[in-house]
Amino acid sequence: MESVDHLADxxxxxxxxVDEMKVVWAGSRHVLELSERIARLVASDPAFQKDNRTTLGRKELFKNTLRKAAHAWKRIIELRLTEEEASKLRFYVDEPAFTDLHWGMFVPAIKGxxxxxxxxxWLPLAYKMQIIGCYAQTELGHGSNVQGLETxxxxxxxxDEFIINSPTLTSSKWWPGGLGKVSTHAVVYARLITDGQDHGVHGFIVQLRSLDDHLPLEGITIGDIGTKFxxxxxxxxxxxxxxxxxxxxxxxxxxxxxxxxxREGKYVHSNVPRQLVYGTMVYVRQTIVADASCALSRAVCIAxxxxxxxxxxGSQKGxxxxxxxxxxxxxxRLFPLLASAYAFRxxxxxxxxxxxDVTERLQANDFSTLPEAHACTAGLKSLTTSATADGIEECRKxxxxxxxxxxxxxxxxFAVYVPACTYEGDNVVLLLQVARFLMKTVSQLGSGKKPVGTTAYFLQVEHLMQCSSSAxxxxxxxxxxxxxxxxxxxAVRMSVACAQRLGKFANLEEGFLELSADLIEAAVAHCQLIVVSKFIEKLKQNIPGKGVKDQLENLCNIYALFLLHKHLGDFLSTGVISSKQASLANDQLRSLYSQVxxxxxxxxxxxxxxxxxxxxILGxxxxxxxxxxxxxxxxxxxxxxxxxxxxxxxxxxxxxxxxRNARL
Amino acid sequence: MESVDHLADxxxxxxxxVDEMKVVWAGSRHVLELSERIARLVASDPAFQKDNRTTLGRKELFKNTLRKAAHAWKRIIELRLTEEEASKLRFYVDEPAFTDLHWGMFVPAIKGxxxxxxxxxWLPLAYKMQIIGCYAQTELGHGSNVQGLETxxxxxxxxDEFIINSPTLTSSKWWPGGLGKVSTHAVVYARLITDGQDHGVHGFIVQLRSLDDHLPLEGITIGDIGTKFxxxxxxxxxxxxxxxxxxxxxxxxxxxxxxxxxREGKYVHSNVPRQLVYGTMVYVRQTIVADASCALSRAVCIAxxxxxxxxxxGSQKGxxxxxxxxxxxxxxRLFPLLASAYAFRxxxxxxxxxxxDVTERLQANDFSTLPEAHACTAGLKSLTTSATADGIEECRKxxxxxxxxxxxxxxxxFAVYVPACTYEGDNVVLLLQVARFLMKTVSQLGSGKKPVGTTAYFLQVEHLMQCSSSAxxxxxxxxxxxxxxxxxxxAVRMSVACAQRLGKFANLEEGFLELSADLIEAAVAHCQLIVVSKFIEKLKQNIPGKGVKDQLENLCNIYALFLLHKHLGDFLSTGVISSKQASLANDQLRSLYSQVxxxxxxxxxxxxxxxxxxxxILGxxxxxxxxxxxxxxxxxxxxxxxxxxxxxxxxxxxxxxxxRNARL
Ligand SMILES: Cc1cc2nc3c(=O)[nH]c(=O)nc-3n(C[C@H](O)[C@H](O)[C@H](O)COP(=O)(O)OP(=O)(O)OC[C@H]3O[C@@H](n4cnc5c(N)ncnc54)[C@H](O)[C@@H]3O)c2cc1C
Ligand SMILES: Cc1cc2nc3c(=O)[nH]c(=O)nc-3n(C[C@H](O)[C@H](O)[C@H](O)COP(=O)(O)OP(=O)(O)OC[C@H]3O[C@@H](n4cnc5c(N)ncnc54)[C@H](O)[C@@H]3O)c2cc1C
Ligand SMILES: [Ca+2]
Structure with a gap:
């Protein structure tokens, strides 16, 4: 085998x-070492071969995935892998499977x-995979609006039982991963009804298939919803x-x-605060943001x-x-995506x-930062997944x-990544939530309620409304x-402008609907600020290794100045910078490219x-x-x-x- | 069968x-009638069923396509379809096949x-499909830079023969459609060498496979390049x-x-002007722009x-x-795409x-409009295909x-459309060509050489450099x-600004490379102007039918104002409009949405x-x-x-x- 490095130059x-940068990317030397070990384990195991995937029919493909999932689980047991190692192994196997939902949604739902x-x-059964679970929320007719579920x-x-029923065709559960062919159990979301009263949507553990012969239990119809992108x-x-x-x-x-x-059928609340569920949401969305940086970095690496x-x-004659x-x-086109991969990381x-932080506060009954944390994760999920999906396709081009x-x-x-823009909250619906939170933040500015966390910059609203850039x-x-x-x-000016325009509507809700396209732009501005500011904060840390910090500074600046150019209309129309300053920023961006x-x-x-x-092969x-x-x-x-x-x-x-005479 | 129209409201x-709008969309009553007839013919023929496509393996899928192509050809012969009808039939069969390249590239190359x-x-053989041809230009190592081909x-x-040879691995022809399994012949592009001298790239008709047993002829290796998106x-x-x-x-x-x-091996030019080849390019790209409006309108219709x-x-309690x-x-998100579909049409x-027009002029030896027509089609190919690819994915979301x-x-x-951004000229490479042409146009402004066609607005450069919007x-x-x-x-200001900055470089070519990202933005501005102005011109025609013109006016305005908002940075930084005017435009855009x-x-x-x-099914x-x-x-x-x-x-x-004991 040839082993010339064509990229040695x-x-x-x-x-x-580079080795020090690997540590920064991994997060720690421990994670780097572990990732490397597991990645090699997977790469060297012929059972995890994946280069034939695109030529298999659906059934073969699926059977193959079952085989890999079983093999992965076998290795996890044999090698007594820790939870951290096991999850890295699943990551490097790099094939969506029912196990993602089992570990990523079913188990956390029961825990939460x-x-x-x-x-x-239930958890010991799930931990040993004696049962396999999925997360059955979405219905044929109801996705974003969870409160509209019909089951x-x-x-x-x-x-002393609940009767689970699908009253209409549109109430059919539709989309849950792992449901179609594998799961034996599900957390099913359904409207709780006691004594004729509807208490809204709640979660239920429901066994779907017999543990003997895997057939659906009586009264249950299950199938796969068909081929996807x-x-x-x-x-x-x-x-x-x-x-x-x-x-x-x-x-x-x-x-x-x-x-x-x-037992009597009375619906009562425990003393556990409802807000606890937000903890799970923050957790799941945080993993989605981490996945975004993985997927984008992968595409960027190839390109x-x-x-x-x-x-x-450009050749001179031959x-x-x-x-x-x-x-x-x-x-x-490429370097801003490289910078984005690091920024999202x-x-x-x-x-x-x-x-x-949120978990600790929840345990201490401190809910003060929760709405902000919730809006922030919603926004970052939306921002990073949209940018990553677009970025992968740009890398392809x-x-x-x-x-x-x-x-x-x-x-x-691209095809495997892109639903991240839709699941766990449609990206536009999420941005609307962020916008709502921002409007609330602005409306409370006078009230003494201090903006916290990623909205703390609203404290300086007076300065930010009238400052002009010193560049x-x-x-x-x-x-x-x-x-x-x-x-x-x-970000402040866009939010405040929206709030002022909202104020002119007699009905706030109507105003919100009417101005929603602009509100979304304000939400994006806020989320981009978060990413930029967290990158800058990262650079305040001590980062060892020759030249490592310099490179990261370049990437941070590229990320910011690229966004500034892309959204120039925002910056100019709010009077934050002048055309001259914009042009200087662009010159700087070009020179940063040369350094990268x-x-x-x-x-x-x-x-x-x-x-x-x-x-x-290209990568x-x-x-x-x-x-x-x-x-x-x-x-x-x-x-x-x-x-x-x-x-x-x-x-x-x-x-x-x-x-003419042929029978076709 | 149920036949309720759920969209009747x-x-x-x-x-x-709507019927009159159908005529406008089709281009004429004749084309509408013809399209409808052929579309029904295809839809009602079980041989053209296509809803199982995504579940077939590559071989089955391909065999199926061969079957459909043969069936289509059979029907074309049986029904004695005209060329116009035959090409509509292929369009409605809606499955890329070797016939696309045979009719779309092989035949035109020989004609041109x-x-x-x-x-x-050759043409009679091709017309009867006694031979099947493809267009073999791109190589493994050479695509955009056609002059770099190695064959x-x-x-x-x-x-008295040519010896066709692939001297290196990278000189392998790579990508030609129809080549892998079907074509018997190809137009092959290769460097012409006579007497040791390289005359650059020329086209050759080469038989690839035996007409007896379909095996590649001696010295020829052919295969399929593998699965695509x-x-x-x-x-x-x-x-x-x-x-x-x-x-x-x-x-x-x-x-x-x-x-x-x-016969003696001398390389000579005929008296046919070289520029003739541009005619073919204009033709092919024009069909690509037409395809863009079809693909986008299809996605928009579904969404x-x-x-x-x-x-x-938004429901009030149930x-x-x-x-x-x-x-x-x-x-x-949706209505600007609807407007774009009409605009591209x-x-x-x-x-x-x-x-x-170009063809007539060429025949009269008038080459004056050729560079402009060439730049314009390159730019419109790039603009419409990029917008369409993005638009389809947005419709999906x-x-x-x-x-x-x-x-x-x-x-x-999406998957079938997106290579249109790459073939027939990578979209970025095309925009760079447009930019070059614009820079030339600006540099000649003083020289008395008048800008023509879509660049005629440069005549008013003085006014356009200092005017401010009257909105x-x-x-x-x-x-x-x-x-x-x-x-x-x-558009003028962006071009002129680029030209001025270029002027500061000692080496113009270096300047062009350095500023290319900005140059591309100027090219986009120019191309968007073309689309907007052609839409406006269309509306000057007499368009009958109740309310038809009103709707088109709304769409035209949506297209323009949406672009204005998207590229607000351009409009503000060049001082063409003020922030206040931008905000008015946005208000107008919102109200147009309500009308649409x-x-x-x-x-x-x-x-x-x-x-x-x-x-x-969604559509x-x-x-x-x-x-x-x-x-x-x-x-x-x-x-x-x-x-x-x-x-x-x-x-x-x-x-x-x-x-543990399982063998996986
Ligand atoms: C690959 C994949 C895996 C999935 N896995 C699971 C799973 O394991 N379990 C599960 O329960 N579900 C799962 N889902 C379902 C997923 O959670 C939903 O698809 C998602 O919540 C989006 O909802 P929807 O499809 O109803 O979109 P819709 O809400 O119907 O969105 C359609 C359009 O309407 C817009 N829209 C909707 N509401 C508003 C509003 N209020 N304001 C403005 N615009 C609005 C959206 O932006 C979008 O453009 C999965 C989906 C996919 C694609
Ligand atoms: C589906 C499909 C069908 C095809 N069918 C045919 C066919 O029938 N016959 C045939 O001959 N060919 C065919 N092709 C090949 C096609 O014409 C080429 O892929 C196309 O010309 C692009 O060239 P490339 O692939 O070499 O891209 P490259 O030129 O390698 O592009 C790679 C990147 O480099 C950039 N780049 C390249 N040059 C420059 C520059 N000067 N300045 C700045 N950036 C630059 C591009 O923008 C791009 O980002 C087909 C391709 C596809 C995908
Ligand atoms: Ca397949």
């Missing part, structure tokens, strides 16, 4: 310590909403449909941590390496052509801290024609204070992804793109024969003018 | 004559670059790889309309109908919920005229979770003159797409979404059995804690 150009007793009963759970005091992609997941025909479950399978139904390999134009990464247009890290081949890894990465020359745009002030002023250029390949090496995980570590693309092509089933199946029936008669 | 709200004699020899065609005076999508096409090992072809198979190699069916939130199309955020129509199902039709529409109230933004002036001033809202469903009905063609004409989604799900192969394949091997052992 690029790696030689880097002016920073189950009583001590319920946890003691009912009616208490029958005679038998992409080839392999999310089609390894059995997103399912589920209907209940008056299915009975014991009363103690309602998740009763916050509210309960007594960066390939852009250094690919040469096009000499070598220019690497496309040297074109400013390529840099202007750090804001994700911070969200992990936020989750711990940055690879020209070859990016359209599945062997580039990018089409499937006089391009380099001024490298100063964190200059950048922060511009982003804060833009020689470090680009090393900056993506720092993600430390194996070729197995990347799953991309190969060694840059040996062309021979491997060529090799890969021949593996397509269509190349099984030189003359294709169908030639004799359909092509030859055409060529021979014998179609 | 919506249709009832429309305030214009072949001598009379060559046309007489050689060396003249051998001894045998999406499931069905473009995988029905056999994009291929092709290598030549010193393959000999007769001298008269070089396409010799413009330059020739004589609009579903947005009227889908209800979420009442019906709000149609999501009533949310301003939904309108703000009209600019496509105009391009057809441009092509005729507008459908929430259900948009992620293949049964929505949107994932496959004083929201309604002023409805005036075509106000809109046009703003777009012209923005009741007409939205009727405006997409005007596209006159059959349910077969749309291929989307069904009758709006009967939920029962049909439910029905469709059960057809997935995964639902062949209730207990999935793999349960006994992989799931049961897990549940029963028997994995």
């Amino acid at each position: 690029e790696r030689g150009k880097a002016s920073f310590d 909403q189950g009583t001590e007793e319920q946890q003691q009963k 009912t759970a009616t208490f029958d005091p005679q038998t 992409g080839n392999g992609a999310y089609n390894t997941m059995d997103n399912g449909v589920l209907r209940f025909d008056n299915v009975r479950i014991p009363r103690n399978q309602m998740l009763m941590r916050v509210s309960q139904v007594t 960066t390496r390939y852009s250094a390999v690919r040469r096009q134009f 000499g070598v052509e220019t690497q496309v990464i040297d074109y400013k247009t390529q840099q202007n 750090f804001v994700g890290e911070w969200l992990k801290w936020l989750y711990t 940055l690879c020209g024609g070859h990016g359209y081949l599945c062997s580039s890894g990018l089409p499937e990465l 006089r020359k391009a380099e001024d745009w490298l100063k964190p204070s200059v950048i922060l002030e511009a982003f804060e002023a833009r 250029r020689p470090n680009a390949v090393a900056l993506v090496d720092a993600f430390n992804y194996t070729d197995h995980f990347l799953g991309s 190969r570590y060694d840059g040996n793109v062309y021979p491997k693309l060529y090799e890969e092509a021949w593996k397509d089933p269509l190349n099984d024969s030189v003359v294709p199946d169908g030639y004799h029936e359909y092509v030859r008669p055409m060529l021979k003018q014998q179609l | 919506e249709r009832g709200k429309a305030s214009f004559d 670059q072949g001598t009379e004699e060559q046309q007489q020899k 050689t065609a060396t003249f051998d005076p001894q045998t 999406g499931n069905g999508a473009y995988n029905t096409m056999d994009n291929g790889v092709l290598r030549f090992d010193n393959v000999r072809i007769p001298r008269n198979q070089m396409l010799m309309r413009v330059s020739q190699v004589t 609009t109908r579903y947005s009227a069916v889908r209800r979420q939130f 009442g019906v919920e709000t149609q999501v199309i009533d949310y301003k955020t939904q309108q703000n 009209f600019v496509g129509e105009w391009l057809k005229w441009l092509y005729t 507008l459908c929430g979770g259900h948009g992620y199902l293949c049964s929505s039709g949107l994932p496959e529409l 004083r109230k929201a309604e002023d933004w409805l005036k075509p003159s106000v809109i046009l002036e703003a777009f012209e001033a923005r 809202r009741p007409n939205a469903v009727a405006l997409v009905d005007a596209f006159n797409y059959t349910d077969h063609f749309l291929g989307s 069904r004409y009758d709006g009967n979404v939920y029962p049909k989604l439910y029905e469709e799900a059960w057809k997935d192969p995964l639902n062949d059995s209730v207990v999935p394949d793999g349960y006994h091997e992989y799931v049961r052992p897990m549940l029963k804690q028997q994995l």
Whole structure:
């Protein structure tokens, strides 16, 4: 096997310590070491091969995923992996499966909403996978509006049971991952009805399939909802449909941590505060932000390496052509995405801290930061997943024609990633929530209620409403204070402007609906500020390693100045900066690109992804793109024969003018 | 069968004559009638069924495409369809196939670059499909830079032949559609070498496969390059790889309309002007712009109908919920795309005229408008395909979770459409060409050389550099003159600013590279102006039908004001408008949305797409979404059995804690 590093030159150009950057990216030396160990474990195990995924039919593909999930679980047990290691293993196996929902939603739902007793009963079963669970909330007719769910759970005091029922077609559960073919149990969300009274939506643990023969229990209809975007992609997941025909479950399978139904059928609240559920939401969304930085960094890694390999134009008469990464247009599309990957990584890290902080406060009955934390995670989920989905597709385009081949890894990465914009809250619906929170924040400014956390900058509203940027020359745009002030002023002014316009409506709700497109822009401005400010905060830490901090500073500035250019209309129309200052910022951005250029390949090496995980010929570590693309092509089933199946029936008669009599 | 129209209410709200709008969309009553007839023909023929595409493996899928192509050809012959009808039939069959390249590239290349004699020899064979041809230009290592191709065609005076050769791996032909499995012939682009001298890239007709047994001829290696984005999508096409090992072809198979190699091996130019090839380019790109409006309108039709069916939130205690199309955020995402579909339709129509105009001029040896026409088609190809690709994905997101199902039709529409951003010129590379042309235009302004066609507005450069918008109230933004002036001033100022900055570079080429990101923005501004101005021109025509013109005026204004808001930074930083004026424009935009809202469903009905063609359950004409989604799900192969394949091997052992001993 050839082992020339075609990117050695690029790696030689880097002016920073890549190994130290790997630690920064991983979060700690411990995580780096662990990730590397598990990544290698997965990459070297033939059972986890994945390069044939796009050529399999749905059934084969799905069976293969079942096999991998079982194999992964077997290895987890055999090697006695810790929870941290096990979850990394699932991550590197890199194939959506029922286990994601089991561990990511079913278990947390029981933990968050189950009583001590319920946890003691169900969690050990789940931990050992003696039962497999999914999260059944969405219905055919009801997604974003959870309060509109139609499934009912009616208490029958005679038998001490709930009757779970799907009264309409639109009440069919629809979308839950792992439901279609695998799950034995589900947390089902349904309207609780006692004594004819509707108490709104609550969670119930419902057994779906027999543990003997895996057949759906009586009164239960289950199926898969069909093929989704992409080839392999999310089609390894059995997103399912589920209907209940008056299915009975014991009363103690309602998740009763916050509210309960007594033996007599009385609906009562426990002394556990309702807000606890927000904790789970913050947790889940924090993992989604972390996933965004993974997915985006993966795409950026592929596009960066390939852009250094690919040469096009600019040769002097037969000499070598220019690497496309040297074109400013390529840099202007690619480097902001590289910067975004790092930015999302750090804001994700911070969200992990936020989750711990929120949890501690909840335990101490301090709910003061909860609405802010909730809005902030909603906004960051929306911002990072939208940017990542768009960014992956842009990376694909940055690879020209070859990016359209599945062997580039990018089409499937896009297809598998993009539902993150929709699940766990449609991104637009989430931004509207952020906007609502911002309007509340503005309206309370006079009231003495102090804005906290990521809205603390509203304290300086007076200054921010009238300040003007002090940037006089391009380099001024490298100063964190200059950048922060511009982003804060833009966000405050957009929020305040919306609030003022809202004030003119007699009916606030109507005003909110009418102005919602503008409100969303204010929410985006606020969320972008959060990402920028968390990047800046990160850089205040001690970051060791030659040149590491310099590189991160460049990326932070690129992230901010790229956004400033992209949303220039905001900054100019609110009078935060002048056209002249905008033009200086742009000059600075261009010069930052030049500084990143020689470090680009090393900056993506720092993600430390194996070729197995990347799953991309264009993104190969060694840059040996062309021979491997060529090799890969021949593996397509269509190349099984030189003359294709169908030639004799359909092509030859055409060529021979014998179609008229042919039976097709 | 149920035949309730769930969208009847919506249709009832429309305030214009839908049938007349259909004529406008189709271009003429003749085309409307023809399209309708052919669309029905295709939809009613079971051989053209396509709803199983996403569940087929590559080989089955491909064989199916061969079958459909043969059946289509059979019908074309049997029904004696005209060329116009035949091409509509292929359009409604809606499945990329080798025939696209045969008719769309192979035949036009021979027509455009072949001598009379060559046309007489080859075209009749091609017209009858006695040979099937493809267009083999791109190589593994060379795409955008056509001049960098490596394949050689060396003249051998001894045998009066060319020797076609692939000297390196990167010179392998790579991407040509129809090449991999079907084509018997190709137009191959190769460096012409006579007597040791390289004359650059020329086209050659090369037979690839035996007409007896379809095997590649000696010295020729051919295969398919593998799976591409999406499931069905473009995988029905056999994009291929092709290598030549010193393959000999007769001298008269070089396409010799413009330059020739004589029997003696002399390279000579004919008296046919080289510029003729641009004619073909204008033609091909014009069809791409037309395709953009088709693809976008299709996605918009699906998203609009579903947005009227889908209800979420806003119910008063159990009442019906709000149609999501009533949310301003939904309108703000959807209606500009609806407007864009119409805008692209009209600019496509105009391009057809441009092509005729260019052709006539070429025949009269008038090359004066050619560079402008070339830049304009390059820019419009780039603008419309990028906007369409993004627009389809936005439409998918507008459908929430259900948009992620293949049964929505949107994932496959995206996957099959998106390479239009790359083929026939990478969109960024094309914009750079436009920018170059604009810089030339600016530099010649003083010279007396008058800007023509779509650059004629540069004549008013002095006015446009210093004018300020006269908009004083929201309604002023409805005036075509106000809109046009703003777009012209923005475009001129961005071009002039770039030219001035370029002037500061000692080396113009270096300057161009350095400023290329800004240059591209100037090019986009210019192209958007073209689309806006052609829409406005269209509205100057007599357009009959109750309310039809009013609707089109609304859409035209939405298109323009939406762009103005999206690129607000451009308009403000060049001082074309003030923040206050921008805010008025935005108010006007919102009020236009309200006017479009009741007409939205009727405006997409005007596209006159059959349910077969749309291929989307969410976009069904009758709006009967939920029962049909439910029905469709059960057809997935995964639902062949209730207990999935793999349960006994992989799931049961897990549940029963028997994995340890399992062999996976
Ligand atoms: C791959 C995938 C996996 C999933 N897994 C699960 C799972 O395991 N369990 C589960 O329960 N669910 C799951 N879901 C469902 C998912 O949670 C929902 O799809 C999501 O909540 C969005 O809801 P929706 O589909 O109803 O979108 P809709 O709400 O119907 O959105 C349609 C459109 O309406 C707009 N809209 C809706 N409400 C408003 C409003 N108030 N104002 C303005 N605009 C609005 C949206 O922005 C969107 O453009 C999954 C979905 C996908 C795609
Ligand atoms: C589905 C599909 C069908 C096709 N069908 C055919 C066919 O039938 N026949 C055929 O011959 N070919 C075909 N092609 C090939 C197609 O024409 C090329 O892919 C296209 O020309 C783009 O070239 P590339 O792939 O080399 O991209 P590249 O040029 O390698 O682009 C890679 C990146 O470099 C950037 N870049 C390149 N040059 C410059 C520059 N000068 N300045 C700044 N940036 C630059 C691009 O913007 C892009 O981001 C097909 C391709 C696809 C995807
Ligand atoms: Ca497939």
